Amino acid sequence: MRKxxxxxxxxxxxxxxGCAITPQAERQLEExxxxxxxxSESPHVxxxxxxxxxxxxxALKDAERLAAEGGPTELVxxxxxxxxxxxxxALSAADTxxxxxxxxxxxxxxxxxxxxxREREAAAARAQAQQAEIARREAELRAQLLERERLEKDRQxxxxxxxxxxxxxxxxxxxxxxxxxxDRGWILTLKNELLFDSGGATLKSGAERAxxxxxxxxxxxxxxxxxxxxxxxxxxxxxxNQRLSERRAAAVKDALxxxxxESRRIDARGYGPSFPVASNATETGRQLNRRVEIVINPS
Amino acid sequence: xxxxxxxxxxxxxxxxxxxxxxxxxxxxREMVAQARSAAGTEAxxxxxxxxxxxxxxxxxxxxxxxxxxxxxxxxxQADAKLAWTNAEKARAxxxxxxxxxxx
Numbered sequence: 001m002r003k004x005x006x007x008x009x010x011x012x013x014x015x016x017x018g019c020a021i022t023p024q025a026e027r028q029l030e031e032x033x034x035x036x037x038x039x040s041e042s043p044h045v046x047x048x049x050x051x052x053x054x055x056x057x058x059a060l061k062d063a064e065r066l067a068a069e070g071g072p073t074e075l076v077x078x079x080x081x082x083x084x085x086x087x088x089x090a091l092s093a094a095d096t097x098x099x100x101x102x103x104x105x106x107x108x109x110x111x112x113x114x115x116x117x118r119e120r121e122a123a124a125a126r127a128q129a130q131q132a133e134i135a136r137r138e139a140e141l142r143a144q145l146l147e148r149e150r151l152e153k154d155r156q157x158x159x160x161x162x163x164x165x166x167x168x169x170x171x172x173x174x175x176x177x178x179x180x181x182x183d184r185g186w187i188l189t190l191k192n193e194l195l196f197d198s199g200g201a202t203l204k205s206g207a208e209r210a211x212x213x214x215x216x217x218x219x220x221x222x223x224x225x226x227x228x229x230x231x232x233x234x235x236x237x238x239x240x241n242q243r244l245s246e247r248r249a250a251a252v253k254d255a256l257x258x259x260x261x262e263s264r265r266i267d268a269r270g271y272g273p274s275f276p277v278a279s280n281a282t283e284t285g286r287q288l289n290r291r292v293e294i295v296i297n298p299s
Numbered sequence: 300x301x302x303x304x305x306x307x308x309x310x311x312x313x314x315x316x317x318x319x320x321x322x323x324x325x326x327x328r329e330m331v332a333q334a335r336s337a338a339g340t341e342a343x344x345x346x347x348x349x350x351x352x353x354x355x356x357x358x359x360x361x362x363x364x365x366x367x368x369x370x371x372x373x374x375x376q377a378d379a380k381l382a383w384t385n386a387e388k389a390r391a392x393x394x395x396x397x398x399x400x401x402x
Contacts, residue, residue, distance in 0.1 A: 074370070075370075078370045078373070078374065081374055081377070082373060082374065082377050085374070085377035085378060085380075085381050086377060086380075088381055089377070089380050089381045089384045092381065092384040092385050092387075092388045093384050093387075093388075095388045095391075095392070096387045096388040096391045097391075099388065099391035099392045099394070099395045100391050100394075102395050102398075103395050103398050106395070106398040106399060107398060110398075110401075
């Protein structure tokens with residue numbers, strides 16, 4: 001009973017709507033278009049909120065279609081409203097997902113930075129430990145070196161002390177031997193009168209004790225070589241004196257070799273009247289110049 | 300003439316719809332409930348709009364104005380979804396700010 005009446009109204013309403021939609025619906029449609037344009041132009045929306053944008057597009061299409069066909073203005077407005085809200089939802093959803101992606105990226109970045117920082121710290125600690133180990137070893141080596149040097153110095157000092165005591169003892173035991181320390185080492189000076197008859201190069205029997213002592217000394221210091229140097233005064237031919245001094249030095253060397261000292265340790269030379277130690281003008285001086293010097297080389 | 304037609308259109312909508320818009324109302328209720336849990340402070344205006352339309356949809360439904368109820372339910376759902384999405388956006392952007400400020 002009500003229906004036929006309603007149908008008439010429908011026809012009337014449709015005819016009315018076909019002429020024009022209300023300004024309110026028109027405004028809503030405009031707003032929907034603007035919101036949809038804004039959303040569809042955003043690359044974020046296309047990437048992150050495609051389904052929301054599609055739903056908005058579908059509502060806008062319905063609204064446009066109804067408007068074009070002269071459909072009910074209420075439905076035009078309704079669909080336009082849905083299109084606007086869905087467009088705004090699409091934009092908002094895209095912003096949400098973009099922010100979430102940014103958060104994930106920032107966390108990943110921070111995590112990577114933390115790992116790098118830890119690795120740097122570990123590497124620094126390792127390097128520091130290595131430096132410390134190197135420094136420790138260097139200090140150890142330096143200490144060892146110093147200790148070795150100290151021991152060597154002690155040994156040398158002790159050896160030098162022993163040697164001078166021995167030389168002093170030799171000097172004390174043999175009345176006619178003088179010992180002095182020089183740059184070349186210890187030099188023992190034996191007067192010729194102690195060892196030889198005047199003008200000859202044959203050792204006197206009185207020289208035995210001095211030679212025994214000297215040989216004993218050399219056996220005690222097997223690492224020290226010696227030089228035996230013969231000197232004369234300036235009386236007489238220089239050549240004769242030269243040869244005499246050589247023969248005398250050689251005689252002393254032979255005597256030491258016969259007492260078991262290796263020949264290669266002994267260098268025997270004659271210098272004749274060269275290198276006087278006193279004036280040849282007085283008898284006392286000449287007596288000092290006639291001598292055999294035994295140079296004990298530093299080891 | 301135009302003013303007179305509007306109530307008639309509402310009456311027409313009620314009669315022209317064959318089924319009550321139960322699925323639309325259900326979807327609207329669910330979306331509003333979801334939005335209410337998140338959007339109370341983040342998007343209060345959108346949430347209020349959604350709740351108002353849902354209430355109107357419920358009463359239109361009770362009065363048998365099914366077409367009107369369907370439209371209101373659909374709009375309520377769209378409003379609630381926007382409210383919820385805006386709340387999500389606010390939450391995500393706050394998380395991003397916190398992340399960037401290193402807290």
